[in-house]
Amino acid sequence: MAADSPARPSLRERKKTRTRAAIRKATYRLAAAHGWETVTVDRIAAAAEVSPSTVVRYFPVKEDILLTDERDPLMEARLRARPAGEEPLESLRAVILEAVSAALADEPEETRLRARLMVEIPAVRARLTETTADTAQRLARALADRTGRTADDLEVRVFTAAVLGALREATVYWAERGRHDDLIRLLDRTVDALKGGLTLRTRP
Structure with a gap:
């Protein structure tokens, strides 16, 4: 033990x-x-x-003080621990929403300030793209192992980048609207949109 x-x-x-x-x-x-x-x-x-x-x-890089933390290794470990038969998108939904929920609970003001600066400061927004790529590499490794693929498999890379990019855009949307909405619900909606195959239906 x-x-x-x-x-x-x-x-x-x-x-x-x-x-x-x-x-x-x-x-x-x-x-x-x-x-x-x-x-x-x-x-x-x-x-x-x-x-x-x-x-x-x-x-x-100064912007990394805002954009990097110790949650990435934890997310990778959580992803590896998800049920073996779970769909990869549902596994990512679970671990990312858990990480964001923890950030909102532990550092609510810092999380909101970081989101605001993502919108207001071009250098922060640009650096976010690079740090998201680092996170994607970690999560792609875990997804590759879970699906019997390699970490540089095109589908694995596209899948992981698409999910993280969509969630980043949802966070920017939240910040642009004054951070008043429920961020977790917005992220959940985003994953649902991806799961639906990226169709965009006309609202009645």
């Missing part, structure tokens, strides 16, 4: 996690109070009580 238990992170890993968290919290505080354009590496470092070189070492 002990061999199957996840190893506790080392002291070094725990310190790195705390440092990353401190940098993120400081960045969100500054962005909320003063606007993203005024948030410099030096100001982040001072607010997080670390050196500027530490900020750059953990986040070489």
Whole structure:
């Protein structure tokens, strides 16, 4: 039994996690109070009580402070743990909605600020495309293993990219409308639209 238990992170890993968290919290505080354009590496470092070189070492691109977190490895693990016979789209729905629900519960203000900046700041929106590609690679590996394909299989890549791209667009839609709607319901609707074969019927 002990061999199957996840190893506790080392002291070094725990310190790195705390440092990353401190940098993120400081960045969100500054962005909320003063606007993203005024948030410099030096100001982040001072607010997080670390050196500027530490900020750059953990986040070489400033926008990554907003857009990356430790949820990607967890989503990959959750995806691998889904029931073997479950449709891949339903598996992705479950793990992504779970991750978004956790973010809204744990960091509601940060999640809403990040969505607003995605709409307002071109650099954040552009970097989001790159970080989404990284997430897609992780999830594609898990989907490939579950379906007996390879991670670079065209259908696996297109499937994963299409789902994540659609969910990203739903998040932008949420942000553009003032973040008042239920984001989870919007994401759920988005997956339903994909599952329906991307037909667009005329409303009565």
